[in-house]
Amino acid sequence: MIKQAIALSWINFKSFPYRLIASAISILSIACVAAVMLGVLALSSGMVKTMERTGLDNTLLVMRAGAVSELQSVMFPMEVKLLSNNAQVLRDKNGQAIVSAEMFVNAEYKRIQNSTVLTTGIESTESAVTELDDTEFQGYDGESLSLRGISQNTYLFRPHFKLIAGEKFATGLRQLIIGQAIARRMPELEVGKTITLGGSKWLISGVFSDNNSVFESELWADIGTVQSDYRRGSSVQSVRLALKNDTNLTKLEQEWQADPRLNVRLILEKVFFAEQAQNLTRLIRWIGLPIAIIMALGAVVAALNTMYAAIASRSKEIATHKAIGFTPFAISMSIISEALLLAIVGGLIGTIPLYMIFDGWTAATQNANSLSQMMFNFDISLLLIAQAMTLSIVIGLLGGILPAIKAMRMPVTVALRDS
Helix, strand or coil: CHHHHHHHHHHHHHHHHHHCCCCHHHHHHHHHHHHHHHHHHHHHHHHHHHHHCCCCCCEEEEEECCCCCHHHCCECHHHHHHHHCCCCECECCCCCECEEEEEEEEEEEEEECCEEEEECCCCCHHHHHHCCCCCCCCCEEEEEEEEEEECHHHHHHCCCCEEEEECCCCCCCCEEEEEHHHHHHCCCCCCCCEEEECCEEEEEEEEEECCCCHHHHEEEEEHHHHHHHCCCCCCECEEEEEECCCCCHHHHHHHHHCCCCCCEEEEEHHHHHHHHHHHHHHHHHHHHHHHHHHHHHHHHHHHHHHHHHHHHHCHHHHHHHHHCCCCHHHHHHHHHHHHHHHHHHHHHHHHHHHHHHHCCCEEEEEECCCCEEEEEECCCCHHHHHHHHHHHHHHHHHHHHHHHHHHHHCCHHHHHHHC
């Protein structure tokens, strides 16, 4: 019985190229489903991995109570000092607390004709345009980027930081370094180029990498200079603290909540970015997966039509196989194997080009928490390809079972009469 099924399946495989055109609709339908599913999975995986690479397990992120992002928070030097003096905060060899107070603002990046302008939301478009000399305004495209004001202590919380081009910005000067995700996405932002940011001219002094984390989607500059240009005084958005390994976060939170001078929210940096990843990918899955399911149902219908048509056109062949002794099981398995072959071909057509073109490709999305662009890389792994191929095979299996049952139950006399 099994040998008969293998023999009939082999005959179908050898004659498959002659039926390729007739099966094209099924193949293309399955290819589209596989491509959509792989795209959704790669998009979600790229975002999650970018967020997972961000933050340290022993770093405590402190913001204003009620803030869900750094952009919504504001803190003052007195609070930073109180937090730094806690006994659970690690100290360096000089006895200084390992603390990084940082500022986080949005910068609107505008492309105007052949020139570029970076302006803030504080300034109007007209004032940005007047900054350009001898440039005729003919419209612009705006993208919101994250600008982070940092100090030297910030590098202690970025162990994967690496300067890949240029040099670090100088303290007190209007210089900045850009993440390599921005550099890939916006190649016009080069080392040595001067851009307009906050009404002032800024020099791009370098490009940095940080293990493909979300920080590579940011611009970094001296915190004092950013505070001055954005008229923020001495306020900051967030504070990062290096904690001792035996720190009890619950007790620490209770201690600071009991202090009337503090009104803060505590969260581990790793957890903070993991929560942001869930929020970002939830919408993608809610939209992408239902679309993929609807397309999959359409592909199943296409596969059913193709296999029913194949049975109708080959009814005499099926009757002959039954007449010479092939079992109904062998005939049904040959039909199913042909449907699976259609699914595999369609799955490969849908996944291989997507892998070759988009694997590692840098994309951007709007981060609802920071209201700025976040760059990430499409991550098309073998596991994701296997998941997309599995869906294709399931579609082929569903599209082949009913036609196989029909072929198995078809009497020889009926098959000969239909032919």
